[in-house]
Amino acid sequence: MTQANNPLHGITLEKLLTELVDYYGWEELGSRINIRCFTDNPSIKSSLKFLRKTEWARTKVENLYIQLKKHG
Template identity: 55%
Template sequence: MATQAPNQPQHNNPLHGFTLQQILELLLEQHGGFAPLAKQIPLKCFSNNPSIKSSLTFLRKTPWARTQVEELFIKLKLYQKTQKSE
């Protein structure tokens, strides 16, 4: 199995360089808050007394929910709108 050197950019990975918090904040900005995001991804952490901190805690402990958030981030191509300078 081939592995990449630690400092090589991952050009084929749109999530590379983004933390879960950045992904969540960009999705919230794109959707205009937790209520519209909860309509897109129906998770209690987005609809029941939501906060960044509680949502991040839930997403870090729940791989299937994190996958849904990451897939929406990729689907909306938010990684292209927030290009990181390399």
């Protein structure tokens, strides 16, 4: 895959997560991706820490972001 076709190219995980929280809110985000860092006392900092070391969860968040950008 070339970077030109990669919708995540140049997007930091923090920017991606912040946009998702701004769009969905923590409650909706937690219902779409059921991970504790979104449902139990959520914050950008704690979520970033979890997502940086948990690939399956980061993939789900990235895929949700891509869907948002396609339809947004």
